[in-house]
Amino acid sequence: QVQLVESGGGLVQAGGSLRVSCASSGRTLSNYAMGWFRQAPGKEREFVAAISRSSSNTNYADSVKGRFTISRDNAKNTVYLQMNSLKPEDTAIYYCAARTFSPSTSPGMYNLWGQGTQVTVSS
Numbered sequence: 001q002v003q004l005v006e007s008g009g010g011l012v013q014a015g016g017s018l019r020v021s022c023a024s025s026g027r028t029l030s031n032y033a034m035g036w037f038r039q040a041p042g043k044e045r046e047f048v049a050a051i052s053r054s055s056s057n058t059n060y061a062d063s064v065k066g067r068f069t070i071s072r073d074n075a076k077n078t079v080y081l082q083m084n085s086l087k088p089e090d091t092a093i094y095y096c097a098a099r100t101f102s103p104s105t106s107p108g109m110y111n112l113w114g115q116g117t118q119v120t121v122s123s
Contacts, residue, residue, distance in 0.1 A: 001028045002024050002025070002026045002029070002032070002098060002112050003024065003026055003114075004022055004096050004097070004098060004114035005013045005022070005023050005024075005025070005114055005115070006020060006021065006022050006094065006095065006114045006115065006116060006117040007020065007022075007023070007117060008020040008021045008117060009050065009094060009117030009119045009120075010029050010119070010120070011033050011053055011121075011122065012086055012119075012120070012121055012122070013081075013086075013121070013122050014021065014057060014086060014087055014088055014120075014121055014122065014123050015085060015086065015121045016086050016121070017079070017082070017083060017084045017085075017086065017118060018081070018083045018086060019077070019080055019081065019082045019083065020036075020080070020081045020094050020117055020119065021078055021080050022034070022036075022078065022079040022080075022081075022096030023076075023078045024077045024078075024098075025078060025088065028074065028077055029036060029072065029074060029077045029078070029079065029098065030053060030074035031053065031075075031100050032098035032099060032100055032112070033050065033051065033052050033053055033055060033098070033100075033101060033102055033103040033104070034047040034051050034072060034079045034096060034097070034098055034103070035047065035048075035050040035051075035071065035096070035098075035099075035103060035104065035107075035110055036049045036050070036051065036070060036079075036081045036092075036094060036095070036096055036106075037050065037094070037095045037096075037107050038092035038093065038094045038095065039092055039093050039095070039116075040091060040093075041082060042070060043092075045095070045107050046061065047061050047106070048060070048061055048064055048068065048081070048082060048094070048109075049061065049068055049069075049070035049114040050071055050096045050103035050104065050105065050110075051071070051079065051103060052063055052102060052103050053072045053074075055071065055072055057061075057102075058070055058103075059105060061104055061105075063089075064083075064090075067083065067084050067085045067086075067109045068081060068082065068083050068084070069081070069082040069084075070082075074077070077112065079096055081096075082117070086121045088121045088122065088123045089117065089121075090121050091119060091120050091121050092118075092119060093116040093117065093118050093119075094116060094117050094118075094119050095103075095113055095114055095115075095116045095121040096113075096114045097110035097112060098100065098110060098111075098112040099111060099112070115118055
């Protein structure tokens with residue numbers, strides 16, 4: 001069974017950068033497409049970015065395109081989300097998720113989730 005653990009969240013000023021990571025224990029992450037999602041208080045969980053198993057395909061929400069970059073290091077069983085030019089509206093709990101087929105923008109298509117890491121962007 002794969003367990004996903006996010007890390008790297010924190011408090012940052014608007015315009016700053018942060019990198020969150022998602023590491024797996026158990027089976028190798030190379031068998032999974034990975035996604036990052038976020039959930040702000042009172043809002044539904046929303047898609048942020050996704051990456052295919054081989055890193056050949058990536059997909060981003062319009063709200064983060066050009067500012068965020070998803071990447072993965074299958075040798076380290078880790079997926080990253082580099083967040084630049086952060087805005088207060090990026091404040092949320094960030095979750096990584098895994099699924100065994102191609103990447104998806106729908107959270108319901110993922111069957112493995114981490115516990116989340118809080119990202120807070122101050123104005």
